[in-house]
Amino acid sequence: MIAAQLVPTPVGPLALLAREGVLVAAGFTADPTEMFVRLTPALQAEGLEVVDDLGLAAEATRAYFAGDLDALDAVPVSQPGSATRKRLHAALREVKAGTTVSYAELAERAGMPKTAARAAGSACAQNLIAPFVPCHRVLPSSGGYGGYYYGVPVKEWLIAHENGGIANSM
Structure with missing residues (x-):
């Protein structure tokens, strides 16, 4: 169950x-x-x-x-995916709160060539365990926030929270 x-x-x-x-x-x-x-x-x-x-x-x-x-x-997590996707999700979990990386940097951290930035983007898009697998910490190298499955305002909020920009309200 x-x-x-x-x-x-x-x-x-x-x-x-x-x-x-x-x-x-x-x-x-x-x-x-x-x-x-x-x-x-x-x-x-x-x-x-x-x-x-x-x-x-x-x-x-x-x-x-x-x-x-x-x-x-x-918190232990498990989600399906290819070996490549699992490596990218593992690398995502290593991105510490308060920091961000580009898709190319994520691919590099996963031990993949920089040309695998597209695979990194796909892994973020298919991530089933947000924010535990913190795809919100990946930003496009061209600037801005990029997309986020739950909406850019949620991504912006999470990044601000992790950077101390939001007073704790819980």
């Missing part, structure tokens, strides 16, 4: 979905089924149950939004 919990945040509810204590999806939505339908068919076959407390993932979420910017790093 996939367990889901909604955690309120300053930028809207964050749906957390976990299987046996490992986060398999997270996203800024009030409807956990929006994240559930993005899971693999095998995980969807397990069903979805909304619970009151997912434990570590929920605690880490509250701590992160209260100012402990490293809290999300302790």
Whole structure:
């Protein structure tokens, strides 16, 4: 069974979905089924149950939004993808709060040639576990914020929060 919990945040509810204590999806939505339908068919076959407390993932979420910017790093995550995508997602988790990288830099950190920036962009676009796999920390080298699955205002807010530009409101 996939367990889901909604955690309120300053930028809207964050749906957390976990299987046996490992986060398999997270996203800024009030409807956990929006994240559930993005899971693999095998995980969807397990069903979805909304619970009151997912434990570590929920605690880490509250701590992160209260100012402990490293809290999300302790939560185990698992998402599908090719070996390349998994390397890019692992490299994303190494980008520390308060810093940003370009898509080319992310590819380089994943041990891939700089020409793999497009693959880095694709890995960010397909990321199912935001902000635990912090694709919001990747910015285009041409400037600006680029896109974000949950909207650029959420990405801007997260980056400002991590840079100390927002008073804690949790």
